[in-house]
Amino acid sequence: MADQRPLYERDPEAWQAHLAEGNAKQARKRVGADVLLRNERGDILLVDPAYKPDWDLPGGMAEANEAPQVAAERELHEELGLRRPAGRLLVVDWVAPHGPWDDSLMFVFDGGVLDDGPTPADEELRGCGFFPVDQARTLLRPYVWSRLRHALDAAGDGRPRYLTNGTGQESASRE
Numbered sequence: 001m002a003d004q005r006p007l008y009e010r011d012p013e014a015w016q017a018h019l020a021e022g023n024a025k026q027a028r029k030r031v032g033a034d035v036l037l038r039n040e041r042g043d044i045l046l047v048d049p050a051y052k053p054d055w056d057l058p059g060g061m062a063e064a065n066e067a068p069q070v071a072a073e074r075e076l077h078e079e080l081g082l083r084r085p086a087g088r089l090l091v092v093d094w095v096a097p098h099g100p101w102d103d104s105l106m107f108v109f110d111g112g113v114l115d116d117g118p119t120p121a122d123e124e125l126r127g128c129g130f131f132p133v134d135q136a137r138t139l140l141r142p143y144v145w146s147r148l149r150h151a152l153d154a155a156g157d158g159r160p161r162y163l164t165n166g167t168g169q170e171s172a173s174r175e
Contacts (some may be wrong), residue, residue: 030104033072034059035086035111036151043130044148045114046139047079050126055139057108057148058128068107076111080128081121087111090154093147093163108151142166 008015034057037045046055058079062071073087086109093106117130133152137145143166150161150168161168 006167026134028102030102031062031066031068031074032059032072032104032106033062033086034106034108035067035072035076036048036090036108036148036155037111037118038113039130040113040115041130041132042046043132044136045117045128045130046130046136047120048126050124054141054144055136056144058111059108068105069109072107072109077121079120079122080118080124082114082118084111089160090151091161091163093166095143096165106147108147110151110155 003010009016032052037058039045045058047058048055058076059078060075063074064069065099066074069086069089073084076082076084076086088110089107090110091108093108095106097102097103118128120126120128131139136148140148146166147163150163150166154161
């Protein structure tokens, strides 16, 4: 009669190999983490990355096995020399595959209020500054603006938002 126990009890090494094989076949997601920082007037801190044409929120891509909140804090320190907690979650945005990129999960955390504007601490940035919300809208790509708008709403009412391609509506295509 064959041993009827589950594989994890019968053969722990085979079970571990099974799990490793399954893990290797699972989808991997790129993860980005940004931080919403404001000044006392409510202006938004934006950064001007040297590696792309548009302004953006401070933050960047997570490294392998790095938590999004940790990635946001690391990026704040690397880009702007700021050491501060990323704060509460405001937005999770699933971004569909586009161009050469696979899909990704983008997080926005509330970094609170800064008294003084930071200066770039990294050659990745051409500059940074606080901008009124209306001006920030003109500097950001439309889907980043939409993500920021939802982050501001979440900061105001305390309810995090789940987005798809920068919007609250289910959509498989990018705006």
